[in-house]
Amino acid sequence: xxxxxxxxxxxxxxxxxxxxxxxxxxxxxxxxxxxxxxxxxxxxxxxxxxxxxxxxxxxxxxxxxxxxxxxxxxxxxxxxxxxxxxxxxxxxxxxxxxxxxxxxxxxxxxxxxxxxxxxxxxxxxxxxxxxxxxxxxxxxxxxxxxxxxxxxxxxxxxxxx
Amino acid sequence: xxxxxxxxxxxxxxxxxxxxxxxxxxxxxxxxxxxxxxxxxxxxxxxxxxxxxxxxxxxxxxxxxxxxxxxxxxxxxxxxxxxxxxxxxxxxxxxxxxxxxxxxxxxxxxxxxxxxxxxxxxxxxxxxxxxxxxxxxxxxxxxxxxxxxxxxxxxxxxxxxxxxxxxxxxxxxxxxxxxxxxxxxxxxxxxxxxxxxxxxxxxxxxxxxxxxxxxxxxxxxxxxxxxxxxxxxxxxxxxxxxxxxxxxxxxxxxxxxxxxxxxxxxxxxxxxxxxxxxxxxxxxxxxxxxxxxxxxxx
Numbered sequence: 001x002x003x004x005x006x007x008x009x010x011x012x013x014x015x016x017x018x019x020x021x022x023x024x025x026x027x028x029x030x031x032x033x034x035x036x037x038x039x040x041x042x043x044x045x046x047x048x049x050x051x052x053x054x055x056x057x058x059x060x061x062x063x064x065x066x067x068x069x070x071x072x073x074x075x076x077x078x079x080x081x082x083x084x085x086x087x088x089x090x091x092x093x094x095x096x097x098x099x100x101x102x103x104x105x106x107x108x109x110x111x112x113x114x115x116x117x118x119x120x121x122x123x124x125x126x127x128x129x130x131x132x133x134x135x136x137x138x139x140x141x142x143x144x145x146x147x148x149x150x151x152x153x154x155x156x157x158x159x160x161x
Numbered sequence: 162x163x164x165x166x167x168x169x170x171x172x173x174x175x176x177x178x179x180x181x182x183x184x185x186x187x188x189x190x191x192x193x194x195x196x197x198x199x200x201x202x203x204x205x206x207x208x209x210x211x212x213x214x215x216x217x218x219x220x221x222x223x224x225x226x227x228x229x230x231x232x233x234x235x236x237x238x239x240x241x242x243x244x245x246x247x248x249x250x251x252x253x254x255x256x257x258x259x260x261x262x263x264x265x266x267x268x269x270x271x272x273x274x275x276x277x278x279x280x281x282x283x284x285x286x287x288x289x290x291x292x293x294x295x296x297x298x299x300x301x302x303x304x305x306x307x308x309x310x311x312x313x314x315x316x317x318x319x320x321x322x323x324x325x326x327x328x329x330x331x332x333x334x335x336x337x338x339x340x341x342x343x344x345x346x347x348x349x350x351x352x353x354x355x356x357x358x359x360x361x362x363x364x365x366x367x368x369x370x371x372x373x374x375x376x377x378x379x380x381x382x383x384x385x386x387x388x389x390x391x392x393x394x395x396x397x398x399x400x401x402x403x404x405x406x407x408x409x410x411x412x413x414x415x416x417x418x419x420x421x422x423x424x425x426x427x428x429x430x431x432x433x434x435x436x437x438x439x440x441x442x443x444x445x446x447x448x449x450x451x452x453x454x455x456x457x458x459x
Contacts, residue, residue: 046318051310053317055216079213079372081223082365082433106413106431114416115427126425134429135411136369138213138376161222161267161313 036061036093036152045091045156052087052158058143060155062098065148073144077108078157082136085160089128090117090143090153098151104131105140114139118146206383207333211324213376214340217256218317220347221263227363229354231268236261237346237457239276242283249389251284252335253456256342258284259320264350266313274303274312285323288335293322334390337380341393342456344373349453352446367445368437371404396455400448408436 038059046054060074080086090100103116115129145151215223237257245251258281265274278299285291299315302308320339327336348370355363378401381394414430 053218053222053313054321055219055317056212056321076209077213079215079376081215081219082369083226083362084219084222104427112413114429115418115425117425126420127423128425130424130426132426132428135431135433136366137372137411137433159219159222161310 034095036096038152038154041091041093041152041154042156045089045154048089048091048156049087049158052160055086055157055159058141058155058157059153060100060143061096061152062145062148062150064098064150069148071144071148073142074155076141076143077138078141079137080131080133080135080139082133084133086131086133087128087158087160088115088117088131088141088156090155093152096149096151098145098149098153099125100151100153100155101144101146102129102155103142103144104129105142107138108140110140110142204328204331204333207337207380208328210376210380210383211328211333211336211340214337214344214373214380215347216317216340217259217320217343218263218313220343221260221267223366224260224264224347224350224354225267227351227354227366229358231264231270232353233270233273235350235353236264236273236277237280239280241457242280245284245287248288248335249338249393250456251288252338253342253345254284255281255288255290255323256339256344257346257457259316259339260343260346260350262316263313266316271303275300278303290323290326293319293326334384334387337384341377344370344377345449345453345456348445348449352449355442356446364437364442365433365435367442368407368435369409369433371407371409374401374404396452400445400452403441403444403448407441410434410436 036059038057041059042057045057056078058074058076062072065071088102088104090102092098092100099118101116101118104114106112106114115131117126117129118124119126141155141157143153143155145153237254239258242254242258245254258277262274262277262281265271265277278296282291282294282296285294295315299312302312302315324336324339327333348367351363351367351370355367374397378394378397381390381397385391385394410433412432412434414432416430417428419426
C-alpha cells in the first residue's frame with residue numbers, strides 16, 4: 001500500500017506543477033496582451049503626421065463598460081485658432097478589442113457635434129478628421145471606444161504649418 | 162440650422178496695474194518656492210486647463226500666417242537669457258523664446274537660430290530641463306535651411322516633453338508659465354504687425370485673444386493662492402480689463418463635410434463677429450507692451 005502512494009503522489013505533483021506553469025504562462029500572456037504603452041502609440045502617430053506638426057497626444061484607455069453603464073470617455077477642452085487646419089486621429093493598440101472614436105464639439109457644453117471619426121448613422125469609421133477652423137475658441141474633444149469595449153489608444157492633435 | 166449665441170463675459174472690476182516689484186528679492190523667492198509646492202489644484206484639473214492655452218509653435222505659426230515681413234527686433238533679445246534669475250521668470254522666458262524660435266524657423270531665418278538656441282539653452286539649463294534638448298543636433302540642423310521642418314518637429318517635441326516632465330513632477334504651473342510667456346510674446350508681435358499694417362484679419366486676431374486671456378485667468382484664479390501667481394495675475398489685470406469690453410459673438414452654421422481617401426474633411430462654417438474699437442486696440446497695445454517689458458526686458 002505504502003509503495004503505491006509515491007507514484008500516485010508523483011503523478012499528482014506533476015499535474016499540479018503543470019497546472020501552475022500553465023496558468024502562470026496564461027496570466028503572463030494576458031498581462032503582456034493588456035500592456036498599454038502610450039509612448040509606442042505616440043511614436044506611431046508621429047510617423048503619420050507628414051506636413052503636420054504635433055500639438056498633443058492624448059493617451060486613453062478604458063475597461064469594458066458594464067451593463068447599463070454609459071460609455072466612458074476622456075473629455076478635453078482645447079483652444080483652436082481661426083484659419084488653422086487641424087488633424088485629429090487615433091492610434092489604437094490592436095491587442096485590445098476597442099475601436100477608438102474621436103468627436104469634436106463646438107464648446108464645453110457640447111452643444112453642436114462638429115465632427116467624429118465614426119459615423120453612427122452609416123456605421124462607418126474615418127481614418128482621421130481634417131478640421132478647417134473658422135472660429136478661435138474653446139472646443140471639446142472626446143475620446144472613447146465604440147460600444148464601450150476595452151481599449152487602449154492615443155489621440156493625436158496636429159496642425160498644418 | 163442656425164443659432165445665434167452670444168458670449169457675455171461679465172466685466173470684472175479689477176483694480177490695480179502691473180506691479181513693478183522685482184523678482185530678485187531672494188526672501189520673496191524662497192517664500193514663493195515653498196508656497197508653490199503647495200499648489201492645491203488637482204493635477205488633473207490643471208492638466209485639463211493647460212490645454213486651453215496655445216503652444217509656442219502654434220502662436221509662431223499664426224504670426225507667420227499673417228504674412229508680415231520678418232523683423233528681428235520683434236524678438237526678445239537673446240542676450241537677456243541670463244537675466245532671468247528664478248524659475249518662474251525662466252519658464253516665462255522659455256515660452257517667449259519658444260515663440261521667437263518658431264518665428265525664426267517658420268521664416269527660414271536659420272542665421273539667427275544659433276543665438277536663440279543659446280538663449281533657450283541658458284534658461285532651460287537653469288530650469289533643469291536642458292536634458293530635453295539635443296542642442297548639438299539642433300545646431301547642426303540649423304545650418305541648413307532644408308532642415309527647417311525637422312527643427313520645427315524637434316522643437317515641438319522638446320516643448321511637449323518639458324511640459325510632461327513638469328506635470329509629472331506636479332509642477333504643471335511651470336508649464337502654464339511657458340504658455341503664458343509664449344502668449345504674451347505672440348500678442349506683442351500681433352500688435353506690432355497691426356501697427357505696421359492694420360488689416361481686418363490682424364485686428365480680429367488681436368480681438369479673439371479674449372478667449373485665451375479668459376482661459377489664462379481661469380487658470381491663474383486656481384493657483385493665485387501662491388503669492389507669485391497672485392502677483393502675476395495683478396500684472397495682467399489692466400489688459401484683462403480692456404478685453405472684458407471686447408465683445409465676441411458666434412453664429413453657428415452646419416459644417417461642410419466630405420470624405421477623401423478615408424479621411425473626413427470638415428469645414429467649420431461658424432461665423433465670428435468681433436466688436437473691437439480703435440480705442441480698445443490702442444489700449445491693448447499699451448498694456449501688452451507694458452506687460453512684455455515687465456516680464457522679459459526688465
